Amino acid sequence: MIAPFSEVLVVAGILFALGAFCAVVRRNLIMIVLGIEIMLNAASIVFVGASLHLSNLDGQSFVLFILAVAATEVSVGLAIIVYAFRRTGSFDPGNFNLLG
Amino acid sequence: MAGSPAHSVDLAALLAATALPFFSFLAIIVATRGRPKVSAGLSIGAAAVCLGCSIGLLAFHSGLSAPIEFSTSLIASSGLNIPFGFLVDKLNLLMIVVVSTICFLVQVYSLGYMAKDPGFSRYYAFMSLFTWAMMSLALSASLLQLYFFWELVGLSSYLLIGFWYEKWSATQAGKKAFVMTRAGDAAFFIGILLLFIHTGDLNIAHLDSRSALAGVPPSFITLSAILIFGGIVGKSAQFPLLTWLPDAMEGPTPVSALLHSATMVAAGVYLFARLYPFFSLSPTAMSVFLAIGTISMLLASTMAMVSRDIKKVWAYSTISQLGFMIMALGAGGYFAGVFHLTTHAGFKALLFLCSGVFIHRFETNDVFELGRLGARRMLIPMISMVLGAAALSGLPPLSGYFSKEAVMGSLAGLPDHVWLAAGLCGVFLTAYYSFRLIFILLFPRERVSGEPEGAHGAAHKAEYGAMALPLIILSTVTVFLGFFETPLRHFIGVAGEVGQAPTWPHTAALALAVAGAAVAWIEFGRKGAAQIGFVERIEPLHRLFAERWYIDHFYGLLVNRVVDRGIARLCELNDRKVIDGSIDGLCEATVESGRVVATLQTVMVQYRLLAIFAVLVLLALYYYY
Numbered sequence: 275m276i277a278p279f280s281e282v283l284v285v286a287g288i289l290f291a292l293g294a295f296c297a298v299v300r301r302n303l304i305m306i307v308l309g310i311e312i313m314l315n316a317a318s319i320v321f322v323g324a325s326l327h328l329s330n331l332d333g334q335s336f337v338l339f340i341l342a343v344a345a346t347e348v349s350v351g352l353a354i355i356v357y358a359f360r361r362t363g364s365f366d367p368g369n370f371n372l373l374g
Numbered sequence: 375m376a377g378s379p380a381h382s383v384d385l386a387a388l389l390a391a392t393a394l395p396f397f398s399f400l401a402i403i404v405a406t407r408g409r410p411k412v413s414a415g416l417s418i419g420a421a422a423v424c425l426g427c428s429i430g431l432l433a434f435h436s437g438l439s440a441p442i443e444f445s446t447s448l449i450a451s452s453g454l455n456i457p458f459g460f461l462v463d464k465l466n467l468l469m470i471v472v473v474s475t476i477c478f479l480v481q482v483y484s485l486g487y488m489a490k491d492p493g494f495s496r497y498y499a500f501m502s503l504f505t506w507a508m509m510s511l512a513l514s515a516s517l518l519q520l521y522f523f524w525e526l527v528g529l530s531s532y533l534l535i536g537f538w539y540e541k542w543s544a545t546q547a548g549k550k551a552f553v554m555t556r557a558g559d560a561a562f563f564i565g566i567l568l569l570f571i572h573t574g575d576l577n578i579a580h581l582d583s584r585s586a587l588a589g590v591p592p593s594f595i596t597l598s599a600i601l602i603f604g605g606i607v608g609k610s611a612q613f614p615l616l617t618w619l620p621d622a623m624e625g626p627t628p629v630s631a632l633l634h635s636a637t638m639v640a641a642g643v644y645l646f647a648r649l650y651p652f653f654s655l656s657p658t659a660m661s662v663f664l665a666i667g668t669i670s671m672l673l674a675s676t677m678a679m680v681s682r683d684i685k686k687v688w689a690y691s692t693i694s695q696l697g698f699m700i701m702a703l704g705a706g707g708y709f710a711g712v713f714h715l716t717t718h719a720g721f722k723a724l725l726f727l728c729s730g731v732f733i734h735r736f737e738t739n740d741v742f743e744l745g746r747l748g749a750r751r752m753l754i755p756m757i758s759m760v761l762g763a764a765a766l767s768g769l770p771p772l773s774g775y776f777s778k779e780a781v782m783g784s785l786a787g788l789p790d791h792v793w794l795a796a797g798l799c800g801v802f803l804t805a806y807y808s809f810r811l812i813f814i815l816l817f818p819r820e821r822v823s824g825e826p827e828g829a830h831g832a833a834h835k836a837e838y839g840a841m842a843l844p845l846i847i848l849s850t851v852t853v854f855l856g857f858f859e860t861p862l863r864h865f866i867g868v869a870g871e872v873g874q875a876p877t878w879p880h881t882a883a884l885a886l887a888v889a890g891a892a893v894a895w896i897e898f899g900r901k902g903a904a905q906i907g908f909v910e911r912i913e914p915l916h917r918l919f920a921e922r923w924y925i926d927h928f929y930g931l932l933v934n935r936v937v938d939r940g941i942a943r944l945c946e947l948n949d950r951k952v953i954d955g956s957i958d959g960l961c962e963a964t965v966e967s968g969r970v971v972a973t974l975q976t977v978m979v980q981y982r983l984l985a986i987f988a989v990l991v992l993l994a995l996y997y998y999y
Contacts, residue, residue: 297983306983368978
């Protein structure tokens with residue numbers, strides 16, 4: 275392996291932090307979903323790195339499942355977002371507010 | 375229950391007499407409402423069968439010695455047995471004949487009176503209901519059963535008084551009759567319950583034979599007797615619940631005839647006679663009854679003296695005649711009361727039916743107007759009315775003379791002569807107001823302007839014929855019933871009847887009746903009379919009588935002050951503040967708490983995300999170190 279495992283972890287950590295930042299700060303539902311995807315991918319990177327580091331292919335096969343789940347999750351999430359957009363005419367989560 | 379053939383014939387007759395009107399009521403309501411002729415036929419047929427059965431029973435049992443009872447248990451539990459069935463004795467044999475006769479005649483009469491009325495079938499349905507209720511009331515075996523039919527009588531009279539429900543005053547009068555009699559009925563029911571709690575036996579025969587009352591303290595008997603009498607006061611329109619009866623004149627005239635003679639108001643006096651042995655156990659209660667009868671009799675007579683409405687005059691006279699009956703019963707004259715009830719049923723029905731003919735023909739109730747329009751040209755009703763009024767005043771040889779003499783005889787038997795004096799005074803007033811009305815009708819001051827009868831074509835003649843026939847029958851009864859006093863006395867055969875009373879009260883009563891008629895002649899009859907009564911000359915007295923002694927005003931005030939502003943207001947406050955308030959409070963509390971909790975919902979989904987991250991990071995830090 276070219277890069278040491280610790281650096282992989284650092285990159286994945288940075289990516290995760292970026293994703294979390296995006297999900298929390300952006301006021302656009304699509305960007306929030308995107309942030310969540312990035313966090314998911316950061317976790318995948320850790321899996322791949324760990325699988326190389328430990329010479330065990332379980333981690334890599336796990337990532338394949340994560341990709342499949344991410345794809346379905348995005349499709350469902352986008353459908354919800356489209357529906358919400360039709361209802362309210364906006365992507366701003368601050369407008370989805372029936373209680374207040 | 376005995377099983378001999380004679381008994382089963384009796385039972386069949388009783389069942390037919392009580393059940394048929396009910397079935398005709400059901401049939402009319404359910405099936406034949408659109409066909410007036412069929413409805414009238416059903417109802418009159420049922421009444422005719424009633425009449426036939428009643429007369430048959432009376433003829434068959436003319437020598438009845440002990441009451442016959444057919445009953446099954448309605449409620450039977452430990453120590454509690456309420457019978458339901460028929461109790462036949464002499465009193466109610468007489469009563470059912472009176473009731474079914476009047477019901478039958480009034481229904482025949484209504485063929486003419488109610489012709490072309492849109493509610494014709496409905497009218498006959500209610501008539502059947504009324505007949506059923508009254509027949510069953512008369513034959514009831516237990517006090518509870520009697521009470522049941524008692525209320526049904528009240529209901530059907532409510533329906534019939536308010537029969538023309540488009541008329542505001544008619545619905546009001548119906549309501550008034552219902553509510554006022556209900557006030558009395560409440561007392562009656564409390565009385566029944568008290569009696570039931572203390573004796574556990576509501577069988578009328580047991581109460582009358584006094585076997586159920588052994589060991590009951592006399593004060594308690596007085597109390598329950600007075601409470602039961604409350605029902606009689608309401609039903610028979612005695613003081614202080616007398617004002618519903620004049621208002622009940624809003625109903626069709628045949629209804630008034632039925633109501634005033636044989637059914638509604640007679641039910642009260644009948645109950646008194648029914649429970650006479652029970653009531654007579656308490657001398658205190660009896661003197662209370664005597665006083666109430668006297669007061670009602672005198673009050674109503676004075677009211678009748680100034681009324682211009684032909685039906686109201688007869689209504690007041692009904693109250694005063696009922697007062698006479700209650701006085702007679704209260705004074706211990708069982709036969710006198712029952713006999714007066716019987717004769718009164720005949721002549722009062724006659725008077726009302728005659729007035730009905732006039733009202734139907736001339737469409738006004740005002741006596742002076744009727745006289746002016748030529749009421750005296752209608753021979754049959756006019757002659758019948760004179761006969762009826764003479765009977766009401768107690769002139770011989772009509773039925774009223776004999777019964778009123780019997781009443782005076784029983785009053786004369788009392789040690790205190792105040793009652794007799796009041797009775798004689800009532801006799802004078804009765805003759806005065808009856809003949810005042812007759813003279814106004816017969817000798818109108820202005821020229822008679824109406825055309826003679828029979829000028830209205832064949833349809834009118836047919837109606838008139840249906841109305842005239844009952845008049846002729848009732849006039850005949852009025853003329854001849856009096857001569858059956860002795861056989862009836864033997865038939866009713868009461869022990870403890872007042873003995874040979876002195877004859878001077880009889881003579882005095884007759885003299886006063888004649889004097890009353892003479893005063894009426896001087897003031898209203900003779901040529902050149904001003905047709906102004908001596909009461910009308912004294913303005914305050916006239917107003918007092920015309921306003922019915924302000925009893926209605928008093929009730930109005932009472933209802934206004936106590937019920938409307940007192941009880942109703944308290945109820946309203948309770949409703950608004952306590953019930954509504956608590957529910958509103960609960961709702962508002964829920965909404966408020968929801969609002970408080972809702973502030974936790976901070977619109978932005980991302981804040982929660984942030985919180986999750988923060989917590990996770992902190993947890994990670996916590997576990998790491």
